[in-house]
Amino acid sequence: FTSGDRALLVESMMAAIPAPTSSREVAGQDDEKHSSLVKEAYRKLRSLESEDGYEGHTSTLIEILRQKEYIDAVAPIHVSHIKKRISKEIYSILKAPPLEVIRDYYGEGVAFYFAWMYHMICWYVLPGLFGLVAYIVRRYRGDTVDNCEFTPFVGLITFCWAVVCNRCWERRESELAYKWGTFTSNDGDRRSLGIRPGFRGKIERSPITGRMEIFYPASKRRFKCVVSGIITVFLLAGACVVMVIAMNLQGYVTLADGEKWGVEEEAEEHPFYIPFFARLSEEGHIFDAKSAWKSFLPVILKALVVNHMNEQYSRLAEKMAEWENHETVEDHQNSIILRRVLFEAFDSYIILFYLAIYERNIMLLRLELAGAFHIDTLRRVLTECVIPYIIKHFKKDPVGASKKDDDMKKETPDGRLTAEANLEEYDTFDDYIEILIQFGYVTLFASAYPLAAFIAIGANLIEIRADFWKLNHLFRRVTPVRANNIGMWKMVLKCFAWFSAVSNLIIFAFTSSQLREWLPDYYVTDEVSGRTVPKASSAEQILLVILVIEHLALLFAISVKNAIPSIPENIRVEIQKRLWLHDELATNARNLSVQKSSLEVTSLSQSSMKVLGRPKLK
Numbered sequence: 001f002t003s004g005d006r007a008l009l010v011e012s013m014m015a016a017i018p019a020p021t022s023s024r025e026v027a028g029q030d031d032e033k034h035s036s037l038v039k040e041a042y043r044k045l046r047s048l049e050s051e052d053g054y055e056g057h058t059s060t061l062i063e064i065l066r067q068k069e070y071i072d073a074v075a076p077i078h079v080s081h082i083k084k085r086i087s088k089e090i091y092s093i094l095k096a097p098p099l100e101v102i103r104d105y106y107g108e109g110v111a112f113y114f115a116w117m118y119h120m121i122c123w124y125v126l127p128g129l130f131g132l133v134a135y136i137v138r139r140y141r142g143d144t145v146d147n148c149e150f151t152p153f154v155g156l157i158t159f160c161w162a163v164v165c166n167r168c169w170e171r172r173e174s175e176l177a178y179k180w181g182t183f184t185s186n187d188g189d190r191r192s193l194g195i196r197p198g199f200r201g202k203i204e205r206s207p208i209t210g211r212m213e214i215f216y217p218a219s220k221r222r223f224k225c226v227v228s229g230i231i232t233v234f235l236l237a238g239a240c241v242v243m244v245i246a247m248n249l250q251g252y253v254t255l256a257d258g259e260k261w262g263v264e265e266e267a268e269e270h271p272f273y274i275p276f277f278a279r280l281s282e283e284g285h286i287f288d289a290k291s292a293w294k295s296f297l298p299v300i301l302k303a304l305v306v307n308h309m310n311e312q313y314s315r316l317a318e319k320m321a322e323w324e325n326h327e328t329v330e331d332h333q334n335s336i337i338l339r340r341v342l343f344e345a346f347d348s349y350i351i352l353f354y355l356a357i358y359e360r361n362i363m364l365l366r367l368e369l370a371g372a373f374h375i376d377t378l379r380r381v382l383t384e385c386v387i388p389y390i391i392k393h394f395k396k397d398p399v400g401a402s403k404k405d406d407d408m409k410k411e412t413p414d415g416r417l418t419a420e421a422n423l424e425e426y427d428t429f430d431d432y433i434e435i436l437i438q439f440g441y442v443t444l445f446a447s448a449y450p451l452a453a454f455i456a457i458g459a460n461l462i463e464i465r466a467d468f469w470k471l472n473h474l475f476r477r478v479t480p481v482r483a484n485n486i487g488m489w490k491m492v493l494k495c496f497a498w499f500s501a502v503s504n505l506i507i508f509a510f511t512s513s514q515l516r517e518w519l520p521d522y523y524v525t526d527e528v529s530g531r532t533v534p535k536a537s538s539a540e541q542i543l544l545v546i547l548v549i550e551h552l553a554l555l556f557a558i559s560v561k562n563a564i565p566s567i568p569e570n571i572r573v574e575i576q577k578r579l580w581l582h583d584e585l586a587t588n589a590r591n592l593s594v595q596k597s598s599l600e601v602t603s604l605s606q607s608s609m610k611v612l613g614r615p616k617l618k
Contacts, residue, residue, distance in 0.1 A: 096118055097464065107480025108483040113467075170490070173485045248277035373449065377459045447508055
């Protein structure tokens with residue numbers, strides 16, 4: 001067994017310890033010395049269960065004690081020599097991350113994240129080079145992103161790249177899952193990945209295995225999921241209001257917007273215009289959009305508010321997922337991931353889509369996109385690597401520092417356990433969502449900022465090492481989780497890739513003048529707003545061109561999905577061999593059972609004939 005396997009086995013055995021049903025079960029029948037203390041402890045334990053509404057036969061001892069904070073932490077401790085071995089390999093820029101060692105130590109869940117990160121770094125090279133070439137050509141010719149006739153090809157190539165990249169990652173997932181023994185061909189055997197420790201229900205006999213297992217009605221879970229979905233929709237509506245206020249404070253929505261659309265007298269009827277907040281961004285006010293430093297104040301304020309909203313919603317999402325009572329760890333995490341991705345992606349992209357679809361201002365879109373992309377990249381490096389490193393080396397605990405130092409000097413286990421228990425718990429969501437949002441910047445708005453993929457290569461080279469550093473030094477060692485893929489993240493990646501065809505075409509045809517460079521007869525310049533708008537007589541032709549390009553792009557994506565199987569041929573052959581061997585062994589076992597039964601019947605028949613005897617012939 002590997003270090004991760006041993007940690008998983010110990011955690012599983014601890015999670016399987018049921019809450020005692022009687023004080024005698026805790027103390028033993030002959031233990032009279034501590035009987036009073038045990039009875040008192042048992043009484044408190046049962047009262048804790050009744051407060052939380054747990055059914056006695058489904059509660060576990062660890063679950064109750066951890067929720068009531070009688071236990072500080074339940075986690076495996078770090079093994080120094082394994083940590084050093086992984087660190088030497090992953091900090092090397094020229095080497096791939098040591099996935100086998102990471103999997104053996106941290107489990108498949110963490111190993112899949114680092115495998116996906118390295119996959120994205122390698123695949124970003126292609127769109128990064130195309131974006132860099134497009135940028136150099138545009139600068140050489142003196143064009144802008146608004147009228148460059150080559151920039152749309154970057155968006156088209158990025159869409160095709162994203163589809164192929166996701167498909168190749170599915171193949172890589174299958175290879176790793178089969179190699180690590182977690183491959184499953186359908187959803188029926190998800191229980192092989194492990195039951196979630198907090199899963200509650202009634203103990204019944206399984207009609208499949210014949211064993212006593214915990215069951216929870218699927219109808220109740222579906223009803224709870226619907227309620228959680230309604231709550232999420234209302235919270236997204238609240239986040240939308242916050243984003244509208246932020247756009248007014250940043251000067252993106254002004255009174256002059258009515259003039260852009262040629263309806264000056266109806267300017268105040270702009271659907272997102274809020275006079276009180278919009279006036280604060282006017283010249284001379286506190287959030288002056290034309291000021292060099294005042295214009296950054298609403299950006300900082302928005303970042304603080306959005307960060308606070310995300311923290312609060314993350315706690316709510318975890319509570320809702322716990323209330324839904326999912327059976328497996330994978331289903332539980334997918335429920336949290338789906339809600340938090342919707343919330344955080346909404347916060348990240350809503351202003352960009354507003355500028356692209358409603359304002360149709362490619363220069364402002366590019367400015368906002370570049371700013372958000374660069375600030376987000378810098379924030380990750382500072383908050384995940386630089387600041388934690390400084391805090392770790394310079395923060396002192398005046399109360400417990402001397403005791404901790406004394407424990408370490410004596411080399412007793414108490415000091416080490418205390419130090420590791422005080423570390424934070426690691427959650428892969430924050431690491432996944434950062435790279436996912438980056439993937440959205442690269443794919444959804446490739447026609448507005450072609451350099452995003454090239455910058456992402458360098459950012460991810462730092463990110464993958466910063467993530468492992470904080471995993472090794474700033475967090476408790478995670479309990480290994482059996483996984484066969486990256487879960488819900490894969491579905492979100494596919495949605496981003498497919499939707500990028502639509503978003504880049506909107507930028508190509510309506511937000512910018514890129515299509516006008518190819519079809520100049522279909523567009524005119526509006527005298528009032530100075531915007532490039534389609535001719536009234538050419539609107540149908542432009543829509544037809546866009547629909548043809550979109551359908552060709554989607555046809556390419558469907559062709560890639562059908563032409564490239566998600567399971568490599570060698571893995572498929574091995575799986576078929578395993579299934580054939582399983583069927584062969586089952587057939588042999590049935591034949592042996594039939595032969596054994598026939599022999600028993602024959603032997604019993606012969607014995608009966610001997611007892612009865614045969615009639616004598618005359």
